[in-house]
């Protein structure tokens with residue numbers, strides 16, 4: 001079994017691992033594709049032991065968010081594959097089943113799925129319908145984050161939404177907001193590649209904060225009333241400050257769906273004076289949803305039915321051996337999304 005192990009800042013090493021012995025409530029997945037998350041790129045840049053004080057502080061604060069696990073433990077958490085082997089007593093799945101899983105370790109040819117925190121294996125393994133390809137399925141996890149964010153925002157039929165940042169999560173949130181009944185979705189983005197993708201996938205307006213005053217422009221586009229819901233998917237301090245500024249007084253909702261490289265200052269007086277509902281958001285834990293509301297299942301159904309398009313985001317597919325090159329390209333925002341095929 002081969003595994004890309006982060007050995008230094010910006011450096012994976014492909015290592016041979018011994019075959020794992022499966023225990024009850026686990027299965028072995030033959031990984032087909034793993035998509036690369038923005039948080040993985042931050043972790044890759046820091047390395048397993050960050051050198052600068054700033055990176056070390058962020059690394060430690062992320063460990064707290066991840067229940068004490070180091071951030072490296074979440075590398076490769078967006079994958080699809082085929083069941084290769086099942087642990088003792090597992091009857092729900094059999095070798096050959098096409099699935100996506102909640103878990104990590106997807107930068108490898110095999111990954112282990114296990115029920116977390118006492119939840120059964122079925123809370124982390126999701127069978128794929130025939131119409132959903134393995135490539136699409138490797139984007140179910142990030143889509144589930146967007147699904148969950150839009151559900152949590154309580155977006156109403158006919159709302160005007162703003163999506164700040166058109167990376168993978170932003171483009172998924174934009175499509176989910178439309179699927180949920182938003183009348184208009186305005187996207188703000190600075191990168192040309194992403195602006196084009198946002199237009200292609202149905203953004204009603206795209207505002208570029210590099211060339212326009214984003215707060216004034218949003219105000220203009222909403223007839224002075226401001227957006228009903230704002231999703232912050234940029235992970236950038238200036239973008240978040242603009243979110244607070246563009247929110248209307250008295251009825252604004254801002255959902256933070258991004259990770260930031262460092263802590264920063266915001267003006268909470270403005271949040272208070274605007275009666276702004278500002279909600280932080282990571283994504284739900286396995287087993288925390290009744291099956292009919294599980295965002296993974298909803299994401300799979302949105303892809304199957306064609307209401308959300310994930311495949312146009314994939315700009316290339318690269319083998320595990322070229323993982324550093326793939327991360328480099330994404331870190332420089334040269335491509336939209338690269339899938340690793342181990």
Ligand SMILES: [Zn+2]
Pocket residue numbers: 037038039077078142
């Ligand atoms: Zn992620």
